[in-house]
Amino acid sequence: MMSSLREKQPKIEHILAFNVSSAQRVFFLDDSQYSIGRSPHNNIVVNAEGISRQHATVIQKPQENGTFSYIIIDGTIEGHKSKNGILVNGCRRSKYELKHGDVIQFTKEVTAHYYIVDKDSEDFINKLTPDLYLPINCSQSSGIGCETQIIEINQTKTIPSQTNKLASIVELSPIPIIEMDDQGTITYLNSSAYLKFPDLQKAQLNHPLLKGLLDKQNHDNGGLVIREVSLQEKIFEQHINYLAEEKLIRLYIFDITQRKQIELQLKYQAFHDSLTGLPNRTFFDKHLAITINKSQRYNHSFAVLFIDIDHFKSINDTLGHSVGDRILE
Numbered sequence: 001m002m003s004s005l006r007e008k009q010p011k012i013e014h015i016l017a018f019n020v021s022s023a024q025r026v027f028f029l030d031d032s033q034y035s036i037g038r039s040p041h042n043n044i045v046v047n048a049e050g051i052s053r054q055h056a057t058v059i060q061k062p063q064e065n066g067t068f069s070y071i072i073i074d075g076t077i078e079g080h081k082s083k084n085g086i087l088v089n090g091c092r093r094s095k096y097e098l099k100h101g102d103v104i105q106f107t108k109e110v111t112a113h114y115y116i117v118d119k120d121s122e123d124f125i126n127k128l129t130p131d132l133y134l135p136i137n138c139s140q141s142s143g144i145g146c147e148t149q150i151i152e153i154n155q156t157k158t159i160p161s162q163t164n165k166l167a168s169i170v171e172l173s174p175i176p177i178i179e180m181d182d183q184g185t186i187t188y189l190n191s192s193a194y195l196k197f198p199d200l201q202k203a204q205l206n207h208p209l210l211k212g213l214l215d216k217q218n219h220d221n222g223g224l225v226i227r228e229v230s231l232q233e234k235i236f237e238q239h240i241n242y243l244a245e246e247k248l249i250r251l252y253i254f255d256i257t258q259r260k261q262i263e264l265q266l267k268y269q270a271f272h273d274s275l276t277g278l279p280n281r282t283f284f285d286k287h288l289a290i291t292i293n294k295s296q297r298y299n300h301s302f303a304v305l306f307i308d309i310d311h312f313k314s315i316n317d318t319l320g321h322s323v324g325d326r327i328l329e
Helices: 122-130 162-172 193-196 201-204 259-270 281-298 311-317 321-327
Strands: 012-020 023-027 032-035 058-060 068-074 086-088 092-093 096-098 104-106 110-118 175-180 186-189 224-231 233-242 250-254
Touching: 023 193, 086 186, 086 201, 175 193, 186 201, 233 259, 259 281
Parallel strands: none
Antiparallel strands: 012 023, 012 110, 032 058, 058 068, 068 096, 086 092, 086 104, 104 110, 175 186, 175 250, 224 233, 233 250
């Protein structure tokens, strides 16, 4: 099971963003150690060709100022190396202290980007897409020699496009975002959707979040549909966009469990006495009006029963309201 994903310093995020073929997965690092590999027992599971059972280990390194950084190790902390090794910024490494903007290559198809960002800073978006193409001087990094240089680094600085920045925002959004084509095949899940609903890809249209999305009534809408779905004691609100021209359905998933609980609590409090939990006068008046209407419509009789406690005011005056409350309870 993946480890905790929140930073101890509230404003700082340590982010490891994986690119596996055409998919992306983003992890917010906080724990002292993470294992990476294809074995399901790893904290970060990467199921791809060329990935060892435990390909790498990421270890937290405390700093003197109370913050921390992360060191990546090839293989396990016991010294068992991975089959294909790891490369950081094009240099083969056995151990390396990660810095903002580092590119980690596990195989030809699997890479990861490491970011250290301040969520509240104005350049947060720029930091999500740092310059990854500057020349790398391997001899100056952490005292660890460069074993091999496997790629030619472009000497011209590449400026990230606005499209890439916006893509990063979507990928790192805490709101699960799902896209599927008009045939019901999932074409995109952002990281939040992967983490919160790991069985989506397997279940496809049988998943409660996706059931009924291809119904003709909804599919021909061409606009926005909002619905609620209950899933494992949680309630989600779905904002569903039917994009006819793109033949695409896009879903934004919001967890409204807490809001629903508050609504139920407020509704209960509005119609029940706070001391006894019994229906209050508002509840009585509302249901009395309904009962009178039914009685007149169906020519039925009904009765109202009053129960009173004799000398209750004397109890409050002589023994106190706390005693009176206990009697009512």
